[in-house]
Amino acid sequence: MRRITKPQAATLVGLLLGLTGGAHQAMAQGATDASKVEDAHVYVGLVTGTANGSDPAYRNGSDLSTGLQIGYQFNSTLAVELFGRSLSLFPGLQDIFTNNRNYYPDDHKGLALRARWPLSGGFHAYGRVGVGQTSLIGSKIDMPKLTRTEGTVGGGLGYDFGQHWGVRLEYIRFLKSDVNNITAGVEYRF
Helix, strand or coil, X not given: CCCCCXXXXXXXXXXXXXXXXXXXXXXHHHHHHHHHHHCCEEEEEEEEEEEEECCHHHCCCCEEEEEEEEXXXXXXXXXXXXXXXXXXXXXXXXXXXXXXXXXXXXXXXXXXXXXXXXXXXXXXXXXXXXXEEEEEEECCCCCCXXXXXXXXXXXXXXXXXXXXXXXXXXXXXXXXXXXXXXXXXXXXXX
């Protein structure tokens, strides 16, 4: 069995300290980068997905939904967000050639409060509550456009790619319209 001399031990200890110091520095840099995502910032996002519910607009299944949001993240947990969602691509199309006179949810513009919980490795979960205006359009040309104030609740999962970019998968329930909205999207933080 070979013995390690004092100079060799000192060299090994130096190498280990150098390696662990470098690893610690890299981890600290990663933590610094991750903490920047948690700092106060403005963000914008684009989403696309589906809307579905008990409304006659969805009798043939889900419809395309797109949306935009702009928000302000106060700290690592709390954000406020202005958002808009389309809720049906061609509402009332099936009633054009019938005598049915129905109103269908067309889009929603609202304000939401979002609470975020960090998970691990850049992942986070969040919940949201909000209120806004849902536009309703009629199946016939002579029907005026209506609006309805309603609450929204939901939640989602997100992943941060670094300081500026992230993705999220989200569910929102429009309470009076009885609409479920599932979207995926990208987010850019300033």
